[in-house]
Amino acid sequence: MRRKLAAGNWKMNGTPASLDEVAALAAAQPAPACEVLICPPATLIAAMARLAGRGPVMVGGQDCHAAAQGAHTGDIAATMLRDAGASHVILGHSERRADHGEDDATVRAKTRAAHAAGLVAIVCVGETEADRDAGRTLAVVGAQLLGSLPEDATAADTVIAYEPVWAIGAGRTPTLAQIGEVHDFLRAELTARFADGAGFRLLYGGSVKPANAAEIFAVANVDGALVGGASLKAQDFGPIVAALSAAPS
Structure with missing residues (x-):
């Protein structure tokens, strides 16, 4: 059975004062029936990992370099994320693809690096x-999936996040039928390509809010969410975690 995952992407937001939101989330959801992950800016990973401890909230990075070390000013290696306390890393987010020109081959190389460092890669397509x-x-989502995943990716080390680019931060959400169509397609593609394709978790990302979370999580093959702005505040992310915890298996 696929364990559901609520992942929060803080993007370029957050200061040490923002860690209070993690403590508030853990207090409000002390034993959620799903995995909970927050991916803050790199400056907060170590502090958040210390704060989270053995509690319900895991910590992840928002990107990593394909190399383990080297002359790459401003970049961060997967091994560094792991050392700071991260367990996951988001890769191939649409903002990285658009703003930094990352193609599928780049995302695939970064995914390999994440796996080598012992991180779970959340690979985004959309x-x-x-x-x-x-x-x-x-066609676009299928090509990204094919090009971004290494051949040895497994359900244990890789999560797929479908994010319709036109819905991110725009307040627009695809219809449930549209979400279901893409998630069913992704499941079929993964099952055809990988022996454990049925076990890969598929997250939906695109204007997920407390008001629409429950209906999105009721869609077949939606195993959780990659949440942007609504993950910054415990009062918004907490209800999303609760809705996922209550969602049918």
Whole structure:
């Protein structure tokens, strides 16, 4: 059975004072029936990991370099994330693909590095509004999935996050039918390619809020969410975690 995962991506937000939100989340959800992960800026990973301790909240990074070390000013290695206390890392987020020109081969190399460091890679795929309007959603998502995953990826070390680019931060959410179509497609592609494809967890990411979380989590093959802005505050992320904990298996 796939264990559900609520992952929060703080993006370029957060200072040490923001760690109070992690403590508040842990107090409100001391024993959730799902995994809970927060990926803060790199400056907060070590402090958040110390605060989280053995509690219900895991800590992850938002990106890593494909190399284990070297002359890469401003970058961070997967081994460094692990050493700081991270257990996961987000890779191939649409903002990295768009703002930093990351292609599938780059994401695949970073995924290999994450696995080598003992991190679970959350690999993101998703279409733009132009892709959606042109009817290319499944073709684009399928190509990203094929190109971004190493051949030896497993359900234990890799999570897939579907994020329709046009919905991120825009307050727009695809219909439940559209979400289901892509998640069913991803499941079929993973099952065809990997022996344990049925075990890969599929997260939905794109304007997930307390008000729509329960209905999204009721969609088949949605095993959780990758949440942006709503993960910054415990009062918003907590209800999403609760909705996922209550979702049907």
